Amino acid sequence: MTKETDDIFRKQLLETFREEAFEYLEDISQGLIVLEKSDIKKHMDIVENIYRKTHSLKGAARAVNIPQIVSICQNLENIFSAMLKDEFEADDKAFDTFYQSIKYVRSKLSENDDEGSFSGIIVELKDLSAKKKDKTENYDIFTGKNDVSDNIETDKIYDKSLKNNFSDTASKASVFEDNEKNSYKNISDNKDSFSYRTFDRNIDTYSGKTKSPDITDSKKSTVRIASEKLDRLILGSDDLLTVRLSFTQRIKELENLISGFEKWHWNDGQIFDEMYKIRELSNSSEFSGLPPLFEKSFLNVIKFLDFNREFVTDLEHHLSRHIRASELDRSELETTTSEISDLIHDAVLLPFNSMIKSFPEYIRDISKSLGKEVNLKVEGGKIEIDRRILESLKDPMMHLIRNSIDHGIEDPQERIKAGKPPSGEIKIKIYTLSGSKVGIKISDDGRGIHSNMIKLKAVETGIITDKKASQISEEEVNDLIFRSGLTTSNIITEISGRGIGLAIVADTISHLNGDIKLNTLLGKGTEFTINLPLKLATFRGLVVSACEQKFVFPKQHVKKVTNIDADLLDYNLIHQTIKLEDNKIGVIRLSDALGIKDYRGSVQKSKKRVSVVILAYGVGEIGFIVDEVMKVQEIVVRSLGTQLRHVKKISGAAILGDGIPALVLDPLELIEYVLKHVMGAEKVNKSKNYNSNPKHYAKILVVEDSVTSRQYILNMLKKRGHNVETASDGTEAFLRLKENWDFDLVVSDVDMPRMSGFTLTEKIRSESRISKIPVILITSLNSPEDKKQGLISGANAYITKDGFSEDNFISIVKNLLESNLKN
Numbered sequence: 001m002t003k004e005t006d007d008i009f010r011k012q013l014l015e016t017f018r019e020e021a022f023e024y025l026e027d028i029s030q031g032l033i034v035l036e037k038s039d040i041k042k043h044m045d046i047v048e049n050i051y052r053k054t055h056s057l058k059g060a061a062r063a064v065n066i067p068q069i070v071s072i073c074q075n076l077e078n079i080f081s082a083m084l085k086d087e088f089e090a091d092d093k094a095f096d097t098f099y100q101s102i103k104y105v106r107s108k109l110s111e112n113d114d115e116g117s118f119s120g121i122i123v124e125l126k127d128l129s130a131k132k133k134d135k136t137e138n139y140d141i142f143t144g145k146n147d148v149s150d151n152i153e154t155d156k157i158y159d160k161s162l163k164n165n166f167s168d169t170a171s172k173a174s175v176f177e178d179n180e181k182n183s184y185k186n187i188s189d190n191k192d193s194f195s196y197r198t199f200d201r202n203i204d205t206y207s208g209k210t211k212s213p214d215i216t217d218s219k220k221s222t223v224r225i226a227s228e229k230l231d232r233l234i235l236g237s238d239d240l241l242t243v244r245l246s247f248t249q250r251i252k253e254l255e256n257l258i259s260g261f262e263k264w265h266w267n268d269g270q271i272f273d274e275m276y277k278i279r280e281l282s283n284s285s286e287f288s289g290l291p292p293l294f295e296k297s298f299l300n301v302i303k304f305l306d307f308n309r310e311f312v313t314d315l316e317h318h319l320s321r322h323i324r325a326s327e328l329d330r331s332e333l334e335t336t337t338s339e340i341s342d343l344i345h346d347a348v349l350l351p352f353n354s355m356i357k358s359f360p361e362y363i364r365d366i367s368k369s370l371g372k373e374v375n376l377k378v379e380g381g382k383i384e385i386d387r388r389i390l391e392s393l394k395d396p397m398m399h400l401i402r403n404s405i406d407h408g409i410e411d412p413q414e415r416i417k418a419g420k421p422p423s424g425e426i427k428i429k430i431y432t433l434s435g436s437k438v439g440i441k442i443s444d445d446g447r448g449i450h451s452n453m454i455k456l457k458a459v460e461t462g463i464i465t466d467k468k469a470s471q472i473s474e475e476e477v478n479d480l481i482f483r484s485g486l487t488t489s490n491i492i493t494e495i496s497g498r499g500i501g502l503a504i505v506a507d508t509i510s511h512l513n514g515d516i517k518l519n520t521l522l523g524k525g526t527e528f529t530i531n532l533p534l535k536l537a538t539f540r541g542l543v544v545s546a547c548e549q550k551f552v553f554p555k556q557h558v559k560k561v562t563n564i565d566a567d568l569l570d571y572n573l574i575h576q577t578i579k580l581e582d583n584k585i586g587v588i589r590l591s592d593a594l595g596i597k598d599y600r601g602s603v604q605k606s607k608k609r610v611s612v613v614i615l616a617y618g619v620g621e622i623g624f625i626v627d628e629v630m631k632v633q634e635i636v637v638r639s640l641g642t643q644l645r646h647v648k649k650i651s652g653a654a655i656l657g658d659g660i661p662a663l664v665l666d667p668l669e670l671i672e673y674v675l676k677h678v679m680g681a682e683k684v685n686k687s688k689n690y691n692s693n694p695k696h697y698a699k700i701l702v703v704e705d706s707v708t709s710r711q712y713i714l715n716m717l718k719k720r721g722h723n724v725e726t727a728s729d730g731t732e733a734f735l736r737l738k739e740n741w742d743f744d745l746v747v748s749d750v751d752m753p754r755m756s757g758f759t760l761t762e763k764i765r766s767e768s769r770i771s772k773i774p775v776i777l778i779t780s781l782n783s784p785e786d787k788k789q790g791l792i793s794g795a796n797a798y799i800t801k802d803g804f805s806e807d808n809f810i811s812i813v814k815n816l817l818e819s820n821l822k823n
Contacts, residue, residue: 010064017064018109024057025102026357032102033360036095037375044084051080057105068108068118072101075125088131097124099361227387230348237341238636242655244337245634247330249658254323261316268309278302345386345535352430352440353381355390355397362398363426366405371784373412373423374405380430385438386535389512393440393532396505400442400528401426403502408446408526411784418523420445436534443527449520451477458483478518482506510668511651513539513556541635541654543662544613544626546590550662551626552635552654557667559616561629563609569625578623586674587612587623593670594649615667622674637664649673698817699723703733703748703760704778713747713778716806717813730755734763741769744817750779750786758793765794774816778804 031050035043058073076098082088090098101121108118279302360376367374409415409424416422429441455469458480464472472480482502509516514532533539541552542561568578569587577584590613612623635654640647651666700722704710710726717724725743727733731754737743746764750757761775774796779786782800790798797812 014064017060017066020060021057021069021105021109024053024060025106028053028057029099029102029361030357032095032098033364035090036364040083040090041086047080047083051077051084054080066108069105071122072105072118072125075122075129076101078129079125082129088128094128097121097128099364101125102361230344230387233344234348237337237344238638240337241341242636244330244334245636246655246659247326247333249656251323251326251330253658254319254326258316258320258323261312264312275302275305348387349384349535350387350390351382351384352390353378355394356381356428359398359401359428363401363405366402367409367424369782369784370405370787371411372405372409374409375423375425377425377427378430379428381428383430383432383438384534385532388536389532389534392508392512396508397428397440397442399502399505404442404444404446404526408444408448410447432534433531438532438534440530440532441527442530443525445525448522448524448526449481449518450522451520454478454480478520481518482516507668510557511666512536513554515556539635539637540632541664542613542632543630543656544590544611545628545630546626547594547596548627550630550656550660551590552662552664553613553615554664554667555632557615558613559621560614562612562614564612566608566610569610580623583621585614585621585623587625588674590624590626593624593674615671622671624670635662635664697721697723698744698813699725699742700745700747700813701725701727701733701736701743703727703730703746703752703757705729705749705752709749709778716810717747720810729753730757730760730763734760737764737770737773738767743770743773745774745776745813747776747778747813750777750781750790757795758789761790761793761795774819776809776812776816778809 028050031046031053034046035050040047054073054076058070058077061067061069061073079088079090079094083090100117104117104121356378363374363376404426405424409426410418410420412422415424425445427441427443429443431439431441433439451474454477455464455472458464459466459469463480463483482505506516509530509532512532513536514530516531517529518526519529520526540555542555542558544551544553562580564578564580569576576588577586611626611629613626613629614621614623633656635656637652637654639652640650644650649666649669650663651669652664654662654664656662697720700717702710702713702717702724704713704726705728710728714724714726725736727736729752730748733746733748734755737746746760748757748760755763757777757779761777764773764775765771775794776797776799777790777795778799778801780801782802787798796816799809799812
């Protein structure tokens with residue numbers, strides 16, 4: 001076998017190993033979550049299951065020559081073996097080490113590992129092993145023997161230089177398989193040599209309960225198929241739907257053609273009496289006086305008209321018969337294509353639980369970093385949803401959970417004072433709805449959101465006016481939370497607070513043809529309700545014409561379609577406000593919203609009434625003037641392709657039933673464009689864009705006692721063109737600020753000599769001339785108490801160095817500069 005073939009085989013082997021390893025890690029992680037929150041002695045079956053998964057992962061890693069994973073698994077195996085023998089009690093620190101081990105293995109699988117962290121984890125695992133009650137030799141559950149050599153081997157294996165060729169890998173894989181067979185044989189031979197359970201593949205990973213074996217398992221088969229192939233199958237099924245829609249349109253055209261025969265019959269009936277009189281005349285003596293040539297021609301015309309009547313009547317009959325047959329074919333095609341499409345789309349349905357497997361561990365990490373206790377409860381997790389929807393939904397769900405932990409759920413002490421249990425709860429409930437839809441509720445039992453706070457923040461950021469704030473309903477206030485730039489948090493952290501997350505959540509759900517609503521009760525909690533289709537397939541669209549082209553509005557975003565008097569419009573204005581049913585709404589020509597500036601014939605001035613499609617957004621409505629509202633029909637949306645994926649205000653394209661292509665409009669981007677660039681242009685343009693206008697770069701003071709860190713931050717900001725000055729501690733920085741109070745932003749460390757960043761922030765807030773300057777604290781202090789101190793001192797953002805990201809930092813800088821300018 002050639003080296004090239006060896007490399008290909010190894011690559012395939014590693015890919016298979018990664019898939020298997022991630023499954024093992026998910027099971028281990030979920031088991032740890034259960035053990036950490038319960039009495040371990042009551043869940044020894046879960047401990048045993050984790051031991052087995054770790055053992056299997058170790059063997060698989062050894063087969064593909066990844067010694068770091070082998071070593072970590074071996075040390076974990078030793079600890080869980082001791083737990084099974086009641087020789088080890090896991091405390092909070094132990095569980096932290098277990099999760100760190102899992103994270104390292106994940107990073108190793110993703111090829112983002114840190115050798116330094118590996119060494120630290122091994123040391124911590126060995127320290128845990130040393131705390132066993134009875135420091136006997138390691139006991140192997142699979143062989144029933146004390147196993148020292150394997151541990152010694154894995155301690156050394158990391159330092160060896162292993163060969164990564166095919167023969168070495170294959171031989172190790174073979175040895176691993178033989179060892180596994182011997183291990184299972186030893187289980188049966190030595191089953192009386194240990195008191196706990198022997199291997200049982202029917203143990204449920206999550207509950208620890210024993211499942212009834214299925215005698216038909218041997219006859220079942222499961223195959224792995226690449227997601228790209230499934231996507232191509234779905235694309236092919238969607239093509240069938242397009243053909244079906246086109247076929248339906250063709251039949252409608254034929255039916256319209258048949259209706260034309262009615263007019264022919266009416267006209268034929270009008271001249272029937274005249275034709276009768278002409279025939280009678282041709283047989284009378286009066287007709288014989290005509291010239292022979294004329295008489296012959298006249299008789300031929302009469303015969304042709306008789307033939308024409310029979311031919312047209314026969315043609316109508318045959319055409320009607322063919323249309324009826326085509327209608328039957330169309331019905332059969334619709335049934336068949338629908339069945340094929342459903343089968344293919346069902347193939348990509350996954351249980352909701354598959355998407356949230358990592359959520360318990362994620363919630364644990366976030367809540368621990370904030371000093372909170374949070375439990376996750378899931379209902380309806382077995383409901384199946386389109387894989388593509390689940391993939392798109394994961395990040396929005398994680399953001400909603402992150403917001404609940406950071407903003408919603410209180411600290412344990414605060415919860416106890418409020419009469420709540422110290423541990424908060426996040427609940428995810430999935431349930432089916434009519435019309436092949438699914439509902440998802442994400443709720444917490446935290447402090448809730450004060451509606452007055454939302455209105456206040458919306459007014460501060462210029463989203464609504466004071467007058468509008470006093471008029472809007474509670475539901476409209478809740479909708480404001482999804483507007484970009486609005487946040488109820490008083491401080492920005494690497495977790496949340498920038499005011500863009502919920503806007504992205506709403507945008508993502510809208511692109512999935514869904515909607516999201518917020519309900520909150522002060523002191524009781526917050527609930528987000530998401531409604532989505534179970535499958536991504538066709539949807540109903542409103543077809544309109546504008547600019548001599550056809551466009552499609554997604555039906556679920558259209559609030560109303562109406563006609564207004566053309567006299568209400570001033571055709572010299574791009575945007576104007578009209579009164580409609582006692583409400584003022586902004587209207588704009590669709591051609592102008594799409595940037596087709598040269599087209600002014602879109603809405604004909606000669607028309608007495610014009611069509612307006614009204615879209616709702618949060619607390620208002622926007623009307624788009626079109627040439628004609630044509631119809632509502634089912635459409636299949638196609639991607640514009642990689643070359644046009646960044647085109648704004650357009651989400652895709654569709655082939656209409658008549659074969660004409662139409663662009664599918666993106667309602668959210670259309671609304672955002674109108675709000676920012678048309679209706680609110682005066683307000684929005686007041687803010688300086690520090691990244692695009694070289695005349696408006698900010699003046700920033702960087703306060704850091706470390707020369708290296710100071711230079712790093714300075715270079716980042718200077719690279720963006722900002723005017724940056726530095727200070728080595730808080731005292732120097734405060735004096736600089738008092739002398740030159742025209743700084744736009746302060747970026748400071750916390751732990752510094754003479755004056756800390758907390759004290760500096762407090763002093764800045766106490767000086768009237770500089771109290772409005774935004775302050776970003778960047779520090780290695782990451783405890784919840786430190787973050788709380790940063791909030792109390794008046795910092796606008798608190799970023800920890802272990803979670804530092806340059807992109808995130810620059811985004812926070814930009815947001816704070818623009819927000820400060822608006823205020």
